Amino acid sequence: MQHIIDQFQLENPVLLPEAIKVGIINQSFCLKAAVEGGKSYFLQRINHNIFQDVEGLQNNINRVTSHIRQLLTEAGEADVERKVLRVVPTKDGKLYYQTPEGDYWRIYVLIENALSYERIDAQSAFLAGQAFGNFQCQLASIDTDTLVESIPHFHDLAFRIEQLHEALDKDAVGRKAATQDIADFLLLCAEEMCLAEQLYAEGKLAKRVNHCDTKVNNMLFDQQGNPMCIVDLDTVMPGFVFSDFGDFIRTAANTGAEDDPNLDNIHVNMEIFQAYAKGYLSTATFLTPLEISLLPYGCTRMSFMQAVRFYVDYLNGDTYYQIAYPEHNLVRTKAQIRLFVEQEKAKPQMQQIIDSFMQ
Ligand code: GN1
Numbered sequence: 001m002q003h004i005i006d007q008f009q010l011e012n013p014v015l016l017p018e019a020i021k022v023g024i025i026n027q028s029f030c031l032k033a034a035v036e037g038g039k040s041y042f043l044q045r046i047n048h049n050i051f052q053d054v055e056g057l058q059n060n061i062n063r064v065t066s067h068i069r070q071l072l073t074e075a076g077e078a079d080v081e082r083k084v085l086r087v088v089p090t091k092d093g094k095l096y097y098q099t100p101e102g103d104y105w106r107i108y109v110l111i112e113n114a115l116s117y118e119r120i121d122a123q124s125a126f127l128a129g130q131a132f133g134n135f136q137c138q139l140a141s142i143d144t145d146t147l148v149e150s151i152p153h154f155h156d157l158a159f160r161i162e163q164l165h166e167a168l169d170k171d172a173v174g175r176k177a178a179t180q181d182i183a184d185f186l187l188l189c190a191e192e193m194c195l196a197e198q199l200y201a202e203g204k205l206a207k208r209v210n211h212c213d214t215k216v217n218n219m220l221f222d223q224q225g226n227p228m229c230i231v232d233l234d235t236v237m238p239g240f241v242f243s244d245f246g247d248f249i250r251t252a253a254n255t256g257a258e259d260d261p262n263l264d265n266i267h268v269n270m271e272i273f274q275a276y277a278k279g280y281l282s283t284a285t286f287l288t289p290l291e292i293s294l295l296p297y298g299c300t301r302m303s304f305m306q307a308v309r310f311y312v313d314y315l316n317g318d319t320y321y322q323i324a325y326p327e328h329n330l331v332r333t334k335a336q337i338r339l340f341v342e343q344e345k346a347k348p349q350m351q352q353i354i355d356s357f358m359q
């Protein structure tokens, strides 16, 4: 791995890479500074089966981080380097390194003394809502033509339903028969959940630049508990605002785990929902009344889409997500379906909360 590290413009020597577990797509390592007071780095092998246009992906990230850095600098922010990621170029000025074997690697400067959470309380959810609303405002001034879809049709639910039909038709590893009830349920809800695609086709809904992976653990907090930096920018691309609102609620306002084998653990934490919505609506000033009124739909949409994606991967024989045990994607699917059902039940209450902030 030393050969890979040597390709990049690091400011100081680093210790041997330590594998760290973040996300379920890329492989990540920490490169701690080998000298007192030196910089540490975050090394990642990009999963290029999933991100097939690595050049476009890295250009997106560079575009977004440079843009945010400029806005923060203009606003006179202190400590800008802890508030936005910095991509480390290779010695020949590229944003990634491709090995002779065809693997892709990239390095960021590590943001030290940062905390990330799998679960947060209501006060942090409020601050996180403000921070994500603000992030979307910052991205609003990026010309969407300068970004590529790093994964084509990533949060296009109609496309995900097509993938479901294909996976069912193929039944690549013979998992369909035993899970037919799941397929039936997902297909039954599909049309209603594609409301955003329908409104977009009718010209009623706009696309905006979104993060598209606003899981609670993709926000770094400082030691005082204030949101500092939004990370994991692989999927920043144009989409519906529901992606970012919904994915945060999907992960932060679930009393169970994303892959909880005990479905009874899974409920909507309304306190977190309320706090996040309040924070988000205070900074996401660009939202139209239609977008605001559909935020509860945005939550059910994202849990539903995640259920479809996990189930498709299960049917396809686990080719996309890293799994920890053979039935992991099925367990994930069932947990996301339960969350979706719980959110459907909580929708009227969610709507009331949103309405109360808009009066
Ligand atoms: C993947 O690897 P990670 O945790 O950043 C996925 C997200 C899913 C998430 C589910 C590129 O994100 O869309 O919501 O798993 N990212 C991609 O945990 O597919």
Ligand code: MG
Pocket (backbone or CB within 6 Å): 023, 025, 213, 232, 234
């Ligand atoms: Mg991600």
